[in-house]
Amino acid sequence: MRWLLLKDLRLLRRSPLLVTLLVLYPIVIAVLIGFALSRGPDKPQVAFANLVPESASQLDLGGERLDTSRQADVLFRAIDPVIVKSRAEAVRKVRDGDVLGAIVIPEDTTQKLQSGLDPATIEVFYNAEDPIKSGYVRDTIKSQVADANNALTKRLAKVALGFLDLIATGGQYNFLGRQFDVLGLERSERILKEARSELPAGSPARAQIDQVMRFATLARTNLDLSDDVLASVGTPIRVRQVQLDGAATPLSSFSVAIAVSVSIMFITLLLAAGALALEREENAFLRLVRGLVSRTGLLLEKAGLAAVSALAVSLVMLAGLGLFVDLQWDRFHLWVAGLAAAALAFAAMGLAIGALTKEVRSASLLCVMLSLPLAFLALVPSGSVSPVLYDAVQVVSAVFPFKPTLEAIDAALNDSRSIVGPLLHLAALFCAFGVASRLALRRFA
Amino acid sequence: MAADPTAATRPESAPAPARVLEAEGLVKRYGEREALRGVSLSAGRGELVTVIGPNGAGKTTLLTILAGIVAPDAGRVSPGPREVGWVPQQPALYGKLTVAENLRLFARLERCSEPEATVERMLALTGLGDRAGDQVVKLSGGNRQRVNIAIGLLGQQSVLLLDEPSASLDPRQRERLWEFVLGLAEAGTAVVLSTHNIQEAERHADRVLVLADGELLFTGSPRRLKEAVGQEGDEGLEEAFVAFLHARGH
Ligand SMILES: Nc1ncnc2c1ncn2[C@@H]1O[C@H](COP(=O)(O)OP(=O)(O)OP(=O)(O)O)[C@@H](O)[C@H]1O
Ligand SMILES: [Mg+2]
Numbered sequence: 001m002r003w004l005l006l007k008d009l010r011l012l013r014r015s016p017l018l019v020t021l022l023v024l025y026p027i028v029i030a031v032l033i034g035f036a037l038s039r040g041p042d043k044p045q046v047a048f049a050n051l052v053p054e055s056a057s058q059l060d061l062g063g064e065r066l067d068t069s070r071q072a073d074v075l076f077r078a079i080d081p082v083i084v085k086s087r088a089e090a091v092r093k094v095r096d097g098d099v100l101g102a103i104v105i106p107e108d109t110t111q112k113l114q115s116g117l118d119p120a121t122i123e124v125f126y127n128a129e130d131p132i133k134s135g136y137v138r139d140t141i142k143s144q145v146a147d148a149n150n151a152l153t154k155r156l157a158k159v160a161l162g163f164l165d166l167i168a169t170g171g172q173y174n175f176l177g178r179q180f181d182v183l184g185l186e187r188s189e190r191i192l193k194e195a196r197s198e199l200p201a202g203s204p205a206r207a208q209i210d211q212v213m214r215f216a217t218l219a220r221t222n223l224d225l226s227d228d229v230l231a232s233v234g235t236p237i238r239v240r241q242v243q244l245d246g247a248a249t250p251l252s253s254f255s256v257a258i259a260v261s262v263s264i265m266f267i268t269l270l271l272a273a274g275a276l277a278l279e280r281e282e283n284a285f286l287r288l289v290r291g292l293v294s295r296t297g298l299l300l301e302k303a304g305l306a307a308v309s310a311l312a313v314s315l316v317m318l319a320g321l322g323l324f325v326d327l328q329w330d331r332f333h334l335w336v337a338g339l340a341a342a343a344l345a346f347a348a349m350g351l352a353i354g355a356l357t358k359e360v361r362s363a364s365l366l367c368v369m370l371s372l373p374l375a376f377l378a379l380v381p382s383g384s385v386s387p388v389l390y391d392a393v394q395v396v397s398a399v400f401p402f403k404p405t406l407e408a409i410d411a412a413l414n415d416s417r418s419i420v421g422p423l424l425h426l427a428a429l430f431c432a433f434g435v436a437s438r439l440a441l442r443r444f445a
Numbered sequence: 446m447a448a449d450p451t452a453a454t455r456p457e458s459a460p461a462p463a464r465v466l467e468a469e470g471l472v473k474r475y476g477e478r479e480a481l482r483g484v485s486l487s488a489g490r491g492e493l494v495t496v497i498g499p500n501g502a503g504k505t506t507l508l509t510i511l512a513g514i515v516a517p518d519a520g521r522v523s524p525g526p527r528e529v530g531w532v533p534q535q536p537a538l539y540g541k542l543t544v545a546e547n548l549r550l551f552a553r554l555e556r557c558s559e560p561e562a563t564v565e566r567m568l569a570l571t572g573l574g575d576r577a578g579d580q581v582v583k584l585s586g587g588n589r590q591r592v593n594i595a596i597g598l599l600g601q602q603s604v605l606l607l608d609e610p611s612a613s614l615d616p617r618q619r620e621r622l623w624e625f626v627l628g629l630a631e632a633g634t635a636v637v638l639s640t641h642n643i644q645e646a647e648r649h650a651d652r653v654l655v656l657a658d659g660e661l662l663f664t665g666s667p668r669r670l671k672e673a674v675g676q677e678g679d680e681g682l683e684e685a686f687v688a689f690l691h692a693r694g695h
Contacts, residue, residue, distance in 0.1 A: 003554055291526045
């Protein structure tokens, strides 16, 4: 087996193009996937609970009526709403992964907006199970709330400006169906001017009227500035964010985990499948299994070759990425554990592929065709597809090593969860694929 | 005319050599097709047996079963694969390794006591000493076949199976191959060899096996095969072989 391993290493050294491709290709794919994912799905499914009672849905701002339920339509242009009846239901949907997040508009929202004293608080729930998803939900909702705040602030400002205008210039004001005539500063000034001219010069009342007139002028000119002042008035709506599950991993570190997972997947699959298929393609397989090496020994040699190479490349890759992203080097032993388990599981899967195909070419093709969609599947955010489909996606993802690899590497790099579960999962997949490849080798002489 | 195969298993007069290879009732099916239908044979120490038959007759199937690569659907073979040297019809070599590296790798896997000396010996035998450092993909088909044969000889087992070893060799190389194979047989190795070159079989074989459609139609010395078709004089075995097959509807 030692000689076989040395032979394989020599073959690799004589295929510099293949080795370069093997290292470059996954890195390019990893970067592309990273870009694609950070943009998020088009219209995420978000649970929406509007608890404001029907009767209170009209907001009266200084005679301007604002229908809060109409305001929701604007939000629905950016998300795909799943209407729920209660806060509890919204929370449950997030926990189950049926939706990406939930927005709850509490009962007292209109009351608070009406009073203008307390800001109204909207609750947002999201699942932090993976940072791409939660980041996307947070960004979407944040921008929506900012839009709503802008709209409300504008309206409030308009109402306030109307009042101020009334004070400055005077006019008719409608309150509870009754008309009032408001004098206004401008008219007051004019009236005062007329009154002043009728007073005899040197009358002490004239000086007093001058004082009042100066105040009115000052007040009127300064009220013109109120526009800007009002625009900067604080936010009428506040958002309280609640994270339900999982620890938050910064997106950049998570991208590193994805990049490393994709690389280790490609390198190990292609090497294991290719090296085994090559034995068949060159006919040497038949010589070897005539008592020179056992079939199991042959599989172990290929698994070791692929896993060790992939481990080395991914550690170098991590060290390189470490120059740009903060990595926790004190967790190095966990990195090695996660990467090694992932590499072995992928190697076993690669061997199954290599055992099924007889040529290197078809083995490589099958590896790429299988692994790309599986990696994408594992990255499908909950709530971006229907719940039934999402469950199916979960099951399929659990049968292949990509998802547990991502979990293990994320755990090792970012301390986002326990690494034990993913490691056991990978060990189970290693055994399952190992047995499958051994059976496949038996079937084909 | 109906030659009972078992009636002619032994070359005349010579004492029965100790049997080192034995196979009984070998059956191999590939789906509907029966590649072998109950073939039995044996070979003794130092005996040279050639297997002849048309394309698709089952020669390769028989040899791969004897080599322990394919399991038969029925029947048994002894000894096990470790005690049998095997030269496959399709070269089984690593194209990206050099001639010497291929020989060295298999010498080590065969656990030869002195791998380097064995490599030197095989390079001399194949006359490829000057190509030792060339990658096998860069060799001609015949030279590749020479390396392929050499690897089958590395283990120096007491039984040697060769599947059409001379097919792509030039006459001089073919002569060298036969010299070597006859030398092995003289030293006691039992050799079973398939070929389409009937002249070779006639010249060198102690015994020929005629296989057609998976059936063993004849086993005996070349002379007995000629007699079986009533041939006399100095006509070649090739004519006798064709006539024999024709008489059996092949
Ligand atoms: N792997 C296989 N799958 C299906 N059929 C096979 C396989 N190997 C051989 N056969 C069939 O078994 C029969 C015997 O083939 P085999 O290769 O033993 O013939 P052969 O006598 O060696 O022929 P040749 O002189 O052309 O080398 C053929 O009909 C062939 O098609
Ligand atoms: Mg053949």
